[in-house]
Amino acid sequence: MKTAVQQTPVLDKSAVTNLLALAIMLTGYGMHSDVLFNIGLFAVSGAITNWLAVHMLFEKVPGLYGSGVIPARFEQFKQAISELMMEQFFSEANIDRFLSTRSDKQSLDLSGVITKVDLAPAFDALVATVAQSSLGGMLSMFGGEEALTPLKQPFIEKMQQSLADIAKSDDFYELLKGELEQPGVMADMRSQIQDIVEQRLAELTPQLVKEMVQQMIKTHLGWLVVWGGVFGGLIGLVSVYLQRLL
Numbered sequence: 001m002k003t004a005v006q007q008t009p010v011l012d013k014s015a016v017t018n019l020l021a022l023a024i025m026l027t028g029y030g031m032h033s034d035v036l037f038n039i040g041l042f043a044v045s046g047a048i049t050n051w052l053a054v055h056m057l058f059e060k061v062p063g064l065y066g067s068g069v070i071p072a073r074f075e076q077f078k079q080a081i082s083e084l085m086m087e088q089f090f091s092e093a094n095i096d097r098f099l100s101t102r103s104d105k106q107s108l109d110l111s112g113v114i115t116k117v118d119l120a121p122a123f124d125a126l127v128a129t130v131a132q133s134s135l136g137g138m139l140s141m142f143g144g145e146e147a148l149t150p151l152k153q154p155f156i157e158k159m160q161q162s163l164a165d166i167a168k169s170d171d172f173y174e175l176l177k178g179e180l181e182q183p184g185v186m187a188d189m190r191s192q193i194q195d196i197v198e199q200r201l202a203e204l205t206p207q208l209v210k211e212m213v214q215q216m217i218k219t220h221l222g223w224l225v226v227w228g229g230v231f232g233g234l235i236g237l238v239s240v241y242l243q244r245l246l
Helices: 013-030 034-058 074-089 092-099 111-116 120-132 136-140 144-167 170-180 185-201 206-245
Strands: none
Touching (some): 013 034, 013 206, 034 206, 074 120, 074 144, 074 206, 111 144, 120 136, 144 206, 170 185
């Protein structure tokens, strides 16, 4: 199973935030300005901390326990996809509707079903996995699970597109059509489809799972770095005036 992964821009929002914060800090140091220096220092600290948290979701960092949580939990990810396919797309009610229609490719198009299925539980399961990992404490510092809410809709749209592409493939159609034409198909239809789903999911590797999730949400996670730098800079500004008051 192959998946296309978009190339990360050479200079993304995370890099811009880090460079801007560093420039402010160096400018403050050169001008002997405590205000600019502290704003830059705290902004660098906040941005780099958030960047490291995002990086640790996808990559194993030697010596940092809990890093690489996405590829490390790829078995749970595959299990969640399998349960989603069988419980939502291939329930007995859906199969019964398929059997009552013509056995042509148009009538077996699952795109309409996929767009109507609630994929929110899949996203919630992913968020819960991260929150329950050793990165949960770091996530709570930046708003907890609610901080990932803006990523929900992009995740669902990407997942719907991926599942729709699988359902539209000729191989999938031929397998499903062949089963539909057999007598007594309802008795073992779900078992056969589950075997197909599990066979495809068995081809997933930790690297592929990491790339799939990374492609769906990493761009949006970059905003955590941006806001880490912004709030870090504000904290630095407040700390300067607090020091002067004391």
